[in-house]
Amino acid sequence: MMDLREAGWELHARSGRAVLVRGIDREVDPARLGLPDALVAALHEWAHVAEAVQAKETADTTADLVSRRGRQLAMRLAAETGGQIGYVDPLSGELDRIGRPRSSHAMRGRRGETVAPVGPTPWGPGLVVSAIIGTIVVVTLVVVTLGLADVSGILAAVVNLAVAAGFAPSIWLGRNVPVWRWVAYGTAAGIVAAWIALLLSLLG
Numbered sequence: 001m002m003d004l005r006e007a008g009w010e011l012h013a014r015s016g017r018a019v020l021v022r023g024i025d026r027e028v029d030p031a032r033l034g035l036p037d038a039l040v041a042a043l044h045e046w047a048h049v050a051e052a053v054q055a056k057e058t059a060d061t062t063a064d065l066v067s068r069r070g071r072q073l074a075m076r077l078a079a080e081t082g083g084q085i086g087y088v089d090p091l092s093g094e095l096d097r098i099g100r101p102r103s104s105h106a107m108r109g110r111r112g113e114t115v116a117p118v119g120p121t122p123w124g125p126g127l128v129v130s131a132i133i134g135t136i137v138v139v140t141l142v143v144v145t146l147g148l149a150d151v152s153g154i155l156a157a158v159v160n161l162a163v164a165a166g167f168a169p170s171i172w173l174g175r176n177v178p179v180w181r182w183v184a185y186g187t188a189a190g191i192v193a194a195w196i197a198l199l200l201s202l203l204g
Contacts, residue, residue: 010086010095011043011074013050018043018073020085030077039076046070050090067091074098130186137190142197160198164191 010021018040020028030040050066067089074087078099087096141163148156167187174184 009083010088011070011077012088013047013070013090016044016048016051018047035077035080039073039080043073043077046073047090053091071096071098126182126185129182130189133183133186134190134193137187138194138197141191141194145194145198146201156198160195167191 012019012021018030020030020033022028030043046066046069050070053066070089071087074085074096075098078085084097084099087098088094089096141160145156145160148159171184171188174180177184
């Protein structure tokens with residue numbers, strides 16, 4: 001099956017049939033591309049109506065409906081294939097690009113779907129968020145642990161272990177989420193810093 005996520009494919013209506021064209025010598029029937037039967041039928045139905053409209057004088061409203069229907073089908077086609085489709089209006093000949101073009105840097109996911117490329121990493125704001133979260137975690141853990149240490153050192157250690165174990169799944173799941181990863185980094189750094197501060201206080 002040809003990959004319609006590649007740039008350059010255009011939807012045309014030719015001789016009452018919908019075809020996908022790329023370049024000069026590549027013309028493909030949508031039925032050969034593994035698309036849903038309902039979408040293929042709708043594409044050919046649109047092309048047949050477009051040919052009928054071209055063949056005789058019709059009202060402007062009818063021509064407008066044909067153009068809008070073709071654009072809607074091109075949008076469905078772009079959504080189905082995950083790429084950009086060029087829509088050539090059969091009446092005016094105008095070309096519109098519909099959908100998001102597939103980037104040359106796009107990656108494939110585990111199941112073969114296209115994964116959009118990641119934008120630039122916002123290090124400045126992200127590190128500020130991580131620093132704020134880390135400070136809150138450090139202060140909270142140190143204050144709570146020192147208070148518990150006056151009662152029982154073992155209880156303080158157990159509470160710290162419980163806090164670290166409780167945060168661990170959230171940190172692991174959030175490490176790759178664009179916004180929450182900064183919170184996860186700050187929490188992890190805060191826990192480590194709190195442990196270091198507590199060990200230094202015990203040694204001192």
